[in-house]
Amino acid sequence: MTAERYRRLRQVLECRQPDLTIVTDNVHKSRNLSAIVRTADAAGIGTMYCAMPDKDYKAFRGTAMGSHTWVAVRRQPDVTAALTPLKAQGYQVLxxxxxxxxxDYREADYTRPTVILLxxxxxxxxEAGCVLADAHITIPMRGMVQSFNVSVAAGIILAEAERQRQNAGMYSQRRIDDASYQRILFEWAQP
Amino acid sequence: MTAERYRRLRQVLECRQPDLTIVTDNVHKSRNLSAIVRTADAAGIGTMYCAMPDKDYKAFRGTAMGSHTWVAVRRQPDVTAALTPLKAQGYQVLxxxxxxxxxDYREADYTRPTVILLxxxxxxxxEAGCVLADAHITIPMRGMVQSFNVSVAAGIILAEAERQRQNAGMYSQRRIDDASYQRILFEWAQP
Ligand SMILES: C[S@@+](CC[C@H](N)C(=O)[O-])C[C@H]1O[C@@H](n2cnc3c(N)ncnc32)[C@H](O)[C@@H]1O
Ligand SMILES: C[S@@+](CC[C@H](N)C(=O)[O-])C[C@H]1O[C@@H](n2cnc3c(N)ncnc32)[C@H](O)[C@@H]1O
Known part of the structure; x- marks a missing residue:
């Protein structure tokens, strides 16, 4: 590990947002999940949750790319199991x-502890996901097609979350606690 | 064709942006191109250009989904052939x-005639694409991964273009000329 690399690991940890996460609600295509993990990393998300059958999750882990080293991806059997503990911690579910x-997705306040449910x-x-949601957000579409690819939608919404959090100075000071910082840095620095 | 459907076709044509487009520079995976076409439609793009070998383009057309009905996708052999006529018409190339x-991609002015080069x-x-560019734009990344999937990047940038054009009232009045409007409406309304 070069000094430069070590500096970069620390820099990325300084930007991690412990109160921003994603829950996927039976998104099953590995390439969509991989693109979502990669996009989550870019927004500073350190942990995300996939509600999906174990079989699909194993297939996904089999194809997993580099970004999985950097984002902890936790499987849950269903969306209620994924969302309930987060709601108990005070997260809003969008x-x-x-x-x-x-x-409109730009009207939500992403500086609050937030779960984006995809x-x-x-x-x-x-249905279960909708019931647990605090609000429903949508990205306007001007064309004939009715929806975006799920990873594209994730990118657009996380870019807005990033914009709001940058304006609020949330990437300019460390937001994860010392114990997590030291633990993750140790893991990442393993050869 | 129901009256409702016909109304929707007209509504979408009222939103089309003849001075916003995409050029892809040897993006070759069909699923990425398909997601880009779908995202282009949502931003009101009516025509886009793919610089790629004919063989790859044929493979892409083979897998093409619904969104290709709504966006004209034109192949060009290379990025110079794709960009030169657009630059001659006064488009800025980002x-x-x-x-x-x-x-930062949010600093560009997307209300001007604009090509987004992916x-x-x-x-x-x-290299040829970089030389022809008027500016280079980038989406900030806070994590370890160095780039987004190309269709995710397209979605994030087009969402910003959509935001600026909405604020400028560019989706509130018809922007394509009468001849194009009538021609496309006729094509779309074919059974
Ligand atoms: C292909 S869409 C699912 C379409 C499905 N037929 C529906 O009606 O919800 C997959 C996921 O991408 C996200 N998505 C796609 N387009 C969206 C939009 N315009 N606004 C918000 N989320 C969107 C949502 O998470 C959605 O569940
Ligand atoms: C996977 S990236 C290519 C990465 C390549 N190694 C490079 O250095 O350009 C594919 C395309 O997605 C778009 N893209 C990905 N991340 C981006 C970012 N952070 N800002 C702007 N465009 C990006 C660009 O069009 C890029 O050419």
Whole structure:
């Protein structure tokens, strides 16, 4: 490990956002999940959750790329198991949902502890996910197609979260606690 | 064709942005190109250009999904052939490039006639593409991974273009000329 590399690991940890995360609600295509993990890393997300069957998760881990080294991806059997502990910790759940009562995604406040709930490729966010949501957000679409690819939608929403958190100075001071910082730095610095 | 469907076709054409487009610089994976076409449609792009070998383009057309009905995708043999006529028409070329002289993508003015130049999965924007660019734009990344998936990057940049054009009222009045409007409406309304 070069000094430069070590400096970079520390710099990235200084930007991690312990109160911003993603829950995927039965997103099952490995390439979509991989693109979401990569995008999560870029926004400073350190841990995310995939509600999906164990079989699909194993297939996903089999194809996993580099970004999985940097983001902890935790499987949960369903969306209720994934969201309940986060809600108990005070996270707001923003379901990405093309419903009539959805608000423009730029109206949400992403500086609060936030879960972005992403839906399955065909079915979108499940009924159970919608019930647990605090708000429904949607990205406006001006064309004939009715939805974005899920990883593209994740990128657009996380870019807005990043913008708000940057404006609030949330990338300019360390946000994870000392114990987590030391533990993750140790893990990452392993040869 | 129901009256509702016909109304929707017209509504989408009212939002089309004839002075916003994408050029892909040897992006070769069909699933990335498909996601880019879908995202282009959502931002109101009616025509985009893929600089790529004919063989790869044929493979892409073979897998093409619904969004190709709505966005005209034109192949060009290389990025110079794609960009030169657009530059002659006064388009600015924004290369999406992770260079040291790149500016934050939110600093660009997307209300001007604009080409967003997207680079290949492995190699990024080519030398020829960089030379023809008026500016280099980059999406900030806070993590360990060095780049986004190209379709995710396209989504993030087009969402900013959409935001600026919405604020400028560019989706509130028809922007394509009568002849194009009538021609495309006729094509779309074919059974
Ligand atoms: C292909 S879409 C699912 C479409 C599904 N038919 C539906 O009605 O929800 C997959 C996921 O991408 C995200 N997504 C796609 N387009 C979106 C949009 N315009 N706004 C917000 N999220 C979107 C959501 O998480 C969605 O569940
Ligand atoms: C996987 S990246 C290419 C990475 C390549 N190694 C490079 O250095 O350019 C594929 C394309 O996605 C777009 N892209 C990815 N990350 C980006 C970022 N942070 N800012 C702007 N564009 C990006 C660019 O069009 C890029 O050419």
């Amino acid at each position: 379901a990405t949902h093309l419903a009539s009562d959805s608000v 839906g399955a490729e065909k079915l979108g966010v499940s | 290369a999406t490039h992770l260079a040291s002289d790149s500016v 680079g290949a999965e492995k190699l990024g924007v080519s």
